[in-house]
Amino acid sequence: MKNLKIGLCGTGNVGYAFAKTIINSKALIEKNYGLSVSISLIGARKGKVQGLEDIHTVTDIYEVPKSNDVDVVVELIGGVEEAYELAKASLKNKKHFVTANKALVATHSKELFKLANENNVHFGFEASVAGGIPIIRIIRDGLISNKINSFAGILNGTSNFIFSKMADENLSFEAALLLAQEEGFAEPDPTFDISGQDAAQKTSILATLSFCKHAVIKNIFFEGIDNISPLDINFGKQLELILKPLSVGIMSTEGVTLGSFPAFVKKNSLLAPIENESNAVLINAENVGSTMYAGPGAGAKPTANSVLSDIMDVGDGKIFNYEKFVENPLFSSFENFSCDHYLRITVSDETGVVAKISTLLAENNLSIDNLIQKELDKSDGAIPLVIVINNSDEKIIQKTISDIQMLSEVKNPISHIRILEI
Amino acid sequence: MKNLKIGLCGTGNVGYAFAKTIINSKALIEKNYGLSVSISLIGARKGKVQGLEDIHTVTDIYEVPKSNDVDVVVELIGGVEEAYELAKASLKNKKHFVTANKALVATHSKELFKLANENNVHFGFEASVAGGIPIIRIIRDGLISNKINSFAGILNGTSNFIFSKMADENLSFEAALLLAQEEGFAEPDPTFDISGQDAAQKTSILATLSFCKHAVIKNIFFEGIDNISPLDINFGKQLELILKPLSVGIMSTEGVTLGSFPAFVKKNSLLAPIENESNAVLINAENVGSTMYAGPGAGAKPTANSVLSDIMDVGDGKIFNYEKFVENPLFSSFENFSCDHYLRITVSDETGVVAKISTLLAENNLSIDNLIQKELDKSDGAIPLVIVINNSDEKIIQKTISDIQMLSEVKNPISHIRILEI
Known part of the structure; x- marks a missing residue:
């Protein structure tokens, strides 16, 4: 033997x-x-x-x-x-x-x-990546003939746990983080997870393998999860949207778009029921279409099992040549990433403010898909205005957000959450 | 090379x-x-x-x-x-x-x-099994250190397509089957798929690998999907249950329980959003916990890709010794399989019938979790009575169903659908 x-x-x-x-x-x-x-x-x-x-x-x-x-x-x-x-x-x-x-x-x-x-x-x-899911070998050994078009996943269990608790138990971000720490899903210093860096590192590894191109952290657009308020999660529910910490990689003729950020998914998305500390990766490939892999993202035993599966490769005599597999440089830009957008704008309760915002949106060629104005939630003369904007790319939405932010009627920073069709 | x-x-x-x-x-x-x-x-x-x-x-x-x-x-x-x-x-x-x-x-x-x-x-x-999902290599190469406790999956795309269309478009079984045939998801002679035999064959293969014991068709309890009425799917919706064609394998100290049958899952189950012709497999293993794999169940290109992944194993020099891997005989029985149960009983509209049924349930030590009686759906003096029964094993529920069926007030065969917590 x-x-x-x-x-x-x-x-x-x-x-x-x-x-x-x-x-x-x-x-x-x-x-x-x-x-x-x-x-x-x-x-x-x-x-x-x-x-x-x-x-x-x-x-x-x-x-x-x-x-x-x-x-x-x-x-x-x-x-x-x-x-x-x-x-x-x-x-x-x-x-x-x-x-x-x-x-x-x-x-x-x-x-x-x-x-x-x-x-x-x-x-x-x-x-x-995704400690309990054999995702590396699935891409490498399972999807051989496939040009991978895109991936989307939940790669940070800590953030997913926090969002799940905020949604299910109506906790604040701080209270949910504390719970994650108590249950061992967040480190005493949680910066690495909640800043999005952890997910961005995993995104770079998945992207490198999926697209056979070297991706590094500077290729990844990422946002933390600490600006999310329970208000956004609740407005999301009214819109049948569920908040998830998402990582995406999309191949197009211009290059690869890579990002890790909080995003809403529709309630019938395959990623919607992936809760608490679980991870999941959805891969869309040319010959197979969409496949999904879900399981524990970390934990000592699942991670140990994945290490063991690599050991078995060595035992099998496998010497996989990743250098040959990944031989191209990667070009990436997040500027052209396009999706729907959720904006929560806190405005002073004056007539004409919705008209002003609508005008700014129209000037940027953006169309409103949904609008919620909650007079009942008024405090200090300010009310939250939630707008869902149809398909817009990053460049335009960012410009529009800063235009709206400059209106004198707009109080507090605008909450912006991307909405992904996955 | x-x-x-x-x-x-x-x-x-x-x-x-x-x-x-x-x-x-x-x-x-x-x-x-x-x-x-x-x-x-x-x-x-x-x-x-x-x-x-x-x-x-x-x-x-x-x-x-x-x-x-x-x-x-x-x-x-x-x-x-x-x-x-x-x-x-x-x-x-x-x-x-x-x-x-x-x-x-x-x-x-x-x-x-x-x-x-x-x-x-x-x-x-x-x-x-599950043409587009590399499930064999996941079990064999990915979950190496794991004693697999159970699996549950949607292994027949045709049946899943039919249930999805019945639920989403309120079609009859026959109309949904016709649609599946038109769209190429069901054969001109669909017997093999709708009788449950196709799923049972795949269940036997998954069971053989998961439990390292030879399973054959006679080890598998299976039921077809052709007795399902849109009424059941609609009552399911009221109970927040979604109907799926399920295949399960459960290891216990007494042996392995294997079955393929239509079953309700809760609407927040990971399997709930697996729709149309998609397949999915949930595996629970000792070290990793629950992991799920989903994707196309068939189709020429996904199947070709899976064949190619085997070819690559051969190219790698892999000669996997399945004989050594699977060396035990399998003992199986479905008698002790235990879950909640949905019964739809068509009864004549007479006083006392609910009392009679409740008495029979009590005599078999079964407790009612939910009861829906729809006077509005009365036709020919008969009304549907839906009862959800708490955890009961196969032996007892089958005996109880035949007891109830013999009541003179009960018209038509009773609809029985298992409810699984997965």
């Missing part, structure tokens, strides 16, 4: 779950897949780990890629710089390298793909 | 789409996957096929597995007996064998897994 020795770097939640998965699944894997897998070496700065004392452990993680007793290095330390050094050291030492580190892949995939190819080893990163 | 020569048997819709996919994707596959694929031989009883005249064609399909110019035989002729002979001839001649034929796999997988193993060749059948 083929034997595969794993050098594990990082023994936090995910690393520990991965080690336990290997130990617990060893017999199953031998029977079902004819492969013997074991962790031969652990790199952990704090030394021996409780529950894994039997495994030889070194405190210098860089010892792991040097060991003759290691076939594949699994990086679960997180962070970019050390992980990057570890990845380079592993690949240069002709060790296969498997990681769950989205920041590492989003930042350095081009160089790492090249290094893996030069050294004829496999670089696996299934766990870096 | 590695070279793979395909012998294609069958040049109907799917076979033709597959040949065109190979021809059109050749350059892409060479670039992205470093593999050269070509069709070296076609077996087609009618001889040369228009559009594929350049490829050497034989009218005796059994010549294909004998050819020295063929590495992998692709079977797209359909039907069981000839496909079975072709599969055996191919595997015995040490040709890899790829098929889209669910009936073949459902009927003969055990023997074919064994033959493939003995001859050290790959047996691929990704396209046999």
Whole structure:
């Protein structure tokens, strides 16, 4: 039986779950897949780990890629710089390298793909996007003959959890965030998730694979979720719209449009019932049409399982040449991204204000699809005015929003949420 | 570059789409996957096929597995007996064998897994279940460490299309079936789809892989969809339930429960928005929790793409040992399957009938969750009575239904639809 020795770097939640998965699944894997897998070496700065004392452990993680007793290095330390050094050291030492580190892949995939190819080893990163959904292998191995036209997904479980709680329990953003932290779905410092950066990194990885073009963070337009008010979620409900943290990638003749931002979807969208911390990815491809994949976005055990699926690829002798697969540069712009738009404008209760706004919209060739004016919600002489605008591209809607914002009757910043037909 | 020569048997819709996919994707596959694929031989009883005249064609399909110019035989002729002979001839001649034929796999997988193993060749059948969703490789390669607890899915696109049209356009079963035939989603003879046999075959394949136990048609409880009335769909709407053609597999300590039947799901179920001809599979596994995969269930191009993904496995040198993977016999019984139940009972408009039915329910220890009595729908002195019964197992509900059916006040056969929490 083929034997595969794993050098594990990082023994936090995910690393520990991965080690336990290997130990617990060893017999199953031998029977079902004819492969013997074991962790031969652990790199952990704090030394021996409780529950894994039997495994030889070194405190210098860089010892792991040097060991003759290691076939594949699994990086679960997180962070970019050390992980990057570890990845380079592993690949240069002709060790296969498997990681769950989205920041590492989003930042350095081009160089790492090249290094893996030069050294004829496999670089696996299934766990870096949508931890519990085998989305990388679906794109790579499942949709082979397909030109992928677009993808749209919910890639950040924290944001999805927050929106779900705001909608279902009528919580404020702050209260929903606190709940997410209490239940372990948000970090003590949640900046990375709620700023949209986490989703943007995952979007860049999905885009790179879907369109076979190198995407990096600067290619992605992204917006955070912290400006969303329960008011918007409630107005959305009246319009049969549900708020989701969305990431999209769209291929067109001009290039690729990439973005991560809060957006409304129609209540019959396949993405509408994807709630709480779940993730989902919808892919539209030339030969297959629309397919959707949904499941847990993170969590130690789902992530460990995805890492294991990469290990099995290595066991199968798979050395996927991502450098060859992704060989084109990517051109992207969000300027021409076109969709419907929701605007909530707080206006002073004076006659003529709706006329003024309508005139500005007409001047920009925008048409109103829906208008809600809630006199009942008046406070301090100001009332919310909700306008749904038909299909407009980014350039025009942004100009229009700043025109409206400058009207003296408009109080507070305008809330702007895109509405996507997916 | 590695070279793979395909012998294609069958040049109907799917076979033709597959040949065109190979021809059109050749350059892409060479670039992205470093593999050269070509069709070296076609077996087609009618001889040369228009559009594929350049490829050497034989009218005796059994010549294909004998050819020295063929590495992998692709079977797209359909039907069981000839496909079975072709599969055996191919595997015995040490040709890899790829098929889209669910009936073949459902009927003969055990023997074919064994033959493939003995001859050290790959047996691929990704396209046999949910044509456009790479569900076989997701279970096999993606959910490696997972004990699968259960699956639930919509595996028959024809039935899903019919229910969707009945619900959305208030059509009768017959009218919806006619529409499905007109739009090409149902065969001229639709028996196989609407009797539930098609879904049952796919259920047996999914069960075999999910639970690593050989399932065959006789293990599957199945019901057709032709007894469903628009009345049931409308009462369902009032109860916030949506009708779907469901297939389920549930592992328990007593064995595996397998069934394919029409069932109601709650309107917030992930399966609720899976409409028209789409398929979906929800899998619950120990380490990952719930994941869902949705997409087209059939169609020539999606099926061709799935066949191609198996070809790529062969190109990768993958020879998956299904015989080792699936080595246990399966014990199954539907008797203990437990869920809520919807009953529509047509009763004569006499006092006391609800009391009689309630008494029978109480005698069987069943509790009523919901009751709708529509005096307005009275015709010929009979009124529909809809009862939702809390969690009951099959044995008890079947006994109760026959008890109620025997009451003199009960006209027409009782409509019984299971309600699943998925």
